[in-house]
Amino acid sequence: MTDKKKVLLSGMQPTGMLHLGNYEGALKNWVDLQNSGKYEIYFCIVDWHALTTAYENTADIVERIYQITADYIAAGLDPEKVAIFVQSDVKQHAELQLLLSMITPIPWLERVPSYKEKVETLGLDSYGFLGYPLLQTADIIIYRADGVPVGKDQLPHLELTREIVRRFNYIYGDVFPEPEALLSDAPYIPGADRRKMSKSYDNHICMGDPPDKIKKRVMSYYTDETKIHRGDSGHTDTCPVFALLKIYAPDEIDKIKSDCESGNTEWGCVKCKKLLADRIIEKFTPFREKREQLLTDREKLRKILADGAERARIRAEETMKLVRKALKMWSEQ
Ligand code: ATP
Ligand code: MG
Numbered sequence: 001m002t003d004k005k006k007v008l009l010s011g012m013q014p015t016g017m018l019h020l021g022n023y024e025g026a027l028k029n030w031v032d033l034q035n036s037g038k039y040e041i042y043f044c045i046v047d048w049h050a051l052t053t054a055y056e057n058t059a060d061i062v063e064r065i066y067q068i069t070a071d072y073i074a075a076g077l078d079p080e081k082v083a084i085f086v087q088s089d090v091k092q093h094a095e096l097q098l099l100l101s102m103i104t105p106i107p108w109l110e111r112v113p114s115y116k117e118k119v120e121t122l123g124l125d126s127y128g129f130l131g132y133p134l135l136q137t138a139d140i141i142i143y144r145a146d147g148v149p150v151g152k153d154q155l156p157h158l159e160l161t162r163e164i165v166r167r168f169n170y171i172y173g174d175v176f177p178e179p180e181a182l183l184s185d186a187p188y189i190p191g192a193d194r195r196k197m198s199k200s201y202d203n204h205i206c207m208g209d210p211p212d213k214i215k216k217r218v219m220s221y222y223t224d225e226t227k228i229h230r231g232d233s234g235h236t237d238t239c240p241v242f243a244l245l246k247i248y249a250p251d252e253i254d255k256i257k258s259d260c261e262s263g264n265t266e267w268g269c270v271k272c273k274k275l276l277a278d279r280i281i282e283k284f285t286p287f288r289e290k291r292e293q294l295l296t297d298r299e300k301l302r303k304i305l306a307d308g309a310e311r312a313r314i315r316a317e318e319t320m321k322l323v324r325k326a327l328k329m330w331s332e333q
């Protein structure tokens with residue numbers, strides 16, 4: 001790692017095993033960015049973020065951290081090339097969030113779309129949950145990151161981060177670069193209920209799910225609601241199964257589109273789902289085997305995370321020194 005390389009940061013919440021949306025929308029892109037050799041990269045497992053929704057059920061978080069670490073590495077992340085670590089191992093994130101909270105107007109947080117949505121769907125109302133995008137801002141800028149590889153759902157959060165950076169730099173002087181989003185080719189994956197595939201909506205297919213579970217979930221997917229009988233013509237542009245087939249069965253996609261839209265009685269939604277389940281199982285079986293193997297050596301995973309945190313802490317503390325100095329805090333005077 002040299003100073004000239006651009007810095008990237010991204011992370012996932014340990015709210016469950018990773019799913020196809022996490023993979024196609026973010027992780028796949030992370031592996032490519034890592035392998036390009038062009039960046040200094042920090043990949044975080046954001047356990048404090050998980051507390052914003054799962055504060056009553058903290059018992060599973062440690063296990064999920066292991067699961068996600070295995071997901072990361074099985075998908076191709078290499079701890080020799082990138083720092084993989086747990087957010088709560090780098091306490092500087094919390095210090096920076098506290099300082100940022102002083103300059104962040106409350107309405108900026110209240111208007112974040114994922115806040116409004118989760119308030120309605122999950123009934124969340126805590127101060128910590130309102131501050132979620134601010135903690136995310138701290139996660140990113142504490143590494144003075146230039147880029148953040150994420151899915152489309154994260155764009156409003158990143159916009160807020162940029163606004164906060166501008167405000168901070170305006171008040172205290174230039175400390176932080178404004179980070180940019182690095183979107184992947186397939187930025188949005190729908191879940192079984194048509195909403196965004198999400199760990200917390202129970203509408204997801206995990207990369208590490210066994211074949212029978214994948215099959216069951218795929219068969220439960222919504223399709224085009226207007227296609228009731230097999231001979232009805234379908235609308236592929238709004239069908240979530242078709243959206244997934246585009247990714248997992250590109251070789252068949254033209255034929256499926258014409259058969260569905262023309263209402264060919266030989267080809268119905270059940271056949272689409274069976275093909276989709278087969279393709280997902282085929283693609284992710286080697287991944288599942290690798291992650292299961294990694295999970296047999298927890299000590300090794302723990303060591304990887306400890307090494308990653310050590311590297312992350314060096315950069316985070318460097319930033320905090322600049323921040324404390326800019327704020328004229330006691331310790332830097
Ligand atoms: P939660 O429900 O707990 O918020 P999540 O499934 O939305 O979990 P996150 O940990 O919030 O996952 O997001 C991790 C990364 O995965 C982010 O970069 C996000 O953009 C991406 N991502 C999550 N869901 C999808 C999706 N359905 N399609 C594309 N990308 C996604
Ligand atoms: Mg999310």
